[in-house]
Amino acid sequence: MIKLERHLTPTLLNPNKVKELTDLFLSTGESVWNNAELKDALLILSNNKCAYCECDLKEESKYMEVEHFENKKHSPNKVIIWDNLLPACKRCNVSKGAHDVITEPIINPFIANPQDHLQLQLYRFRGKTSLGSQTIDVVDLNHNERAVLKRFEIGDALLNSINELLEKLNLYKENPITRRKNRLLGHLEGILLECQEYATYTATTATILHSSPEYYEVVEELKKLGFWTSYFEYLHDNSKSFILT
Numbered sequence: 001m002i003k004l005e006r007h008l009t010p011t012l013l014n015p016n017k018v019k020e021l022t023d024l025f026l027s028t029g030e031s032v033w034n035n036a037e038l039k040d041a042l043l044i045l046s047n048n049k050c051a052y053c054e055c056d057l058k059e060e061s062k063y064m065e066v067e068h069f070e071n072k073k074h075s076p077n078k079v080i081i082w083d084n085l086l087p088a089c090k091r092c093n094v095s096k097g098a099h100d101v102i103t104e105p106i107i108n109p110f111i112a113n114p115q116d117h118l119q120l121q122l123y124r125f126r127g128k129t130s131l132g133s134q135t136i137d138v139v140d141l142n143h144n145e146r147a148v149l150k151r152f153e154i155g156d157a158l159l160n161s162i163n164e165l166l167e168k169l170n171l172y173k174e175n176p177i178t179r180r181k182n183r184l185l186g187h188l189e190g191i192l193l194e195c196q197e198y199a200t201y202t203a204t205t206a207t208i209l210h211s212s213p214e215y216y217e218v219v220e221e222l223k224k225l226g227f228w229t230s231y232f233e234y235l236h237d238n239s240k241s242f243i244l245t
Contacts, residue, residue, distance in 0.1 A: 001052055001107065001114040001125075001141070002202050002242045006083065010041040013082050021080045025072075032080055033066040042066065042087035047198040050089040051109050052096075052139045053147055056200045057089060065093045069108050073098045086110065095140040106135040120207045120244040123151040154201045155208045161191055166214050169221055185227060188218070192232065195239035206242040 012035065021032040048058045057064040067088035070078050078084040086108070088096075099106070107117055117132030118125050125141045127133025141147055165187050172180040193199065195206040209215055219236070222228040 001054065001109055001118060001135075002197060003113045003115070004046055004051060004109045006045060006110050008041060008044065009082050010037050012037050013080065018080050022077060025079050026076060033068075033085065038085070039064060039066060039087070042085060045110075046087045049087070049200060050092055051086040052088055052092040053141060054201045054203065055089050055150070057087060063090050064088070065090055067093050067096070070101055071098045074100050074102065083110070091143075091146055092139050095143075096138055099138050104134060104138075105131055106138050107131055114203065115242070115244060118203075118244045120151075120204060123148050123155060123204070125244070151201060151204045154204050158191070158194065158205050158208050159212065161187070161194075162209070162212050162215050162218075165191060165218055169218050173221075181227070188222070188232065189235070191215075192235035192239060195242070196235065197238075197242065202239075202242045203244050206239045207244050210240060210243050211245075 024030055025032045043057060043064065046057075048056060050057055050064075051067070065088050067086040068075070068079060069084050069086055072079050075084070096106075101108075107114055112131070114132075117127065117129045117135070119128050119132075120126070125132075125136050127136055136142055165184070168180065168184040168187055172184050191209065195202060195209050199205060219228065222232075
């Protein structure tokens, strides 16, 4: 889970339309939020990811649901209020269910920064605060098959990629030709891009990256060689804003 920003509001949700749709829901129970424009806007906000587990909602077999942070049962007047809507995968949405976030708060990533409440240890989330612990339990963020195993697969692949990066650095130092330099820097860029907000499982990849001594060994060597550019520095610093330690 990473911090999200609500930087746009769908044109559909003007005050008159919000009232109309809310009244329709209250009188008929119709799923007034099941709207393509609304879903597209939510996907833009989250970079096509579930706001909770960060799985890719555009992948085959994944399905995005409009998640009501304050549940419909407890806050029926907020079923179409923009600030109450999040993009979620079906599994996270079902896990959260009708949980009452008013009496038992959990993290809303559009409001709270998950960095303040969660940490990642051995591919499992741990609560740094009661808010973090409650979120893990309510959304079932440590479900072995759908969450922990996926984080392990992502993290293991990243660690292998970092080792390959170190190997490419050593090959370049043995024979500093342009082709090897370009492969080295291209590989580094690819790793850093996996740790940005638009990548899947950003919190996992960023945390793994910045806990890797091999990665930092490469960084120091590239600085000595004069290959560490402002672009790499930006990607490096930006990825640090998502680590859960």
